[in-house]
Amino acid sequence: MADEIFFILSNGEKIPVIVETRRGARNVTLRPKTNPVKEIHISKPWMTSTSFALKFLESKRKWIENIFNSAPEKEKLYPGIVIDFLGRRVQIIHDEEMRSNKYMNTEKTVLCIGGGADMFERRVRDCIKTELLDEIKKIIKTTPREYWPSHITLRDTTSRWGSCSSSGGLSFSWRLAFAPYEVMRYVVMHELSHRKYMDHSPQFWANVTVLYGFGVERAKRWLSKNGQSLHRYF
Numbered sequence: 001m002a003d004e005i006f007f008i009l010s011n012g013e014k015i016p017v018i019v020e021t022r023r024g025a026r027n028v029t030l031r032p033k034t035n036p037v038k039e040i041h042i043s044k045p046w047m048t049s050t051s052f053a054l055k056f057l058e059s060k061r062k063w064i065e066n067i068f069n070s071a072p073e074k075e076k077l078y079p080g081i082v083i084d085f086l087g088r089r090v091q092i093i094h095d096e097e098m099r100s101n102k103y104m105n106t107e108k109t110v111l112c113i114g115g116g117a118d119m120f121e122r123r124v125r126d127c128i129k130t131e132l133l134d135e136i137k138k139i140i141k142t143t144p145r146e147y148w149p150s151h152i153t154l155r156d157t158t159s160r161w162g163s164c165s166s167s168g169g170l171s172f173s174w175r176l177a178f179a180p181y182e183v184m185r186y187v188v189m190h191e192l193s194h195r196k197y198m199d200h201s202p203q204f205w206a207n208v209t210v211l212y213g214f215g216v217e218r219a220k221r222w223l224s225k226n227g228q229s230l231h232r233y234f
Helices: 050-059 061-070 117-140 174-178 181-193 202-212 216-231
Strands: 005-008 014-022 029-033 039-045 082-085 088-095 102-104 110-114 152-155 162-164 170-173
Touching (some): 082 117, 082 174, 110 117, 117 152, 117 174, 117 181, 162 181, 170 174, 174 181, 174 216, 181 216
Parallel strands (some): 014 039, 152 170
Antiparallel strands (some): 005 014, 102 110, 162 170
C-alpha cells in the first residue's frame, strides 16, 4: 500500500493528496477540493514522476492556501430556510408525506421537498441541479446553433466554473445556481465562446461580449470576489 501524502498548510492543517496517473494527460493538473472533504487531486502524465508533480504542487502553494483559507463555513439546510438560487429567493419546506418535490402557490416562492428527513438535503441539492441544467439549456438555445454543445455535464469543482472540451462538450459547476443569474449566464456564454475560440485571445473576449452583451467585466469581478461563497451549502 502506498504511503499517504499530505499537503501541510501554513496553519498546520494536513490536506490529503491523491496522485493519479493518466495515460492521455499531457500536463500536471491540480484539483483542490473543499467539499465534502478537503483533498487535493493531482493528475499527471504516465512518464511524469510523483516527485515532480509534488514539486509542481508546492510551486502553487499561494493559490492552494488561498482556496482552503477562503473556503466558507458550511451552512446546514433545514426546513424553513430561505436561500437564493437561479435569481430567486426561495423558502424550502419539508413534507415527508409527499413523494415528489413541488413549488407551492403562495405570496412568496416556496419549494416543498418530499421524502424522509434523512434525504432532505440531498433532495434539495438534486432539485437545484435539475433546475440549473434546465436553465443552462434555455440560455444555450438563445444562441446560434453553431455554438450548441454536444453534451452538458454538471460537476462539483473547486477552481473552475466551467470548461469546454475539444469534442464540443461543456461542463459547469452546479454551484453556479447560487450565483446571481447574470453571473451564471456569463459563465455559460464564456464556455460557449470556447466552441469557436479555444483560447482567451482578444477575439475570444469579443465573442463573449457579442453573446452576453454589456457587463462581462462586472460578472468576472463578481466571481473573482465572491466565488467561494457559492460553496457555503452542502
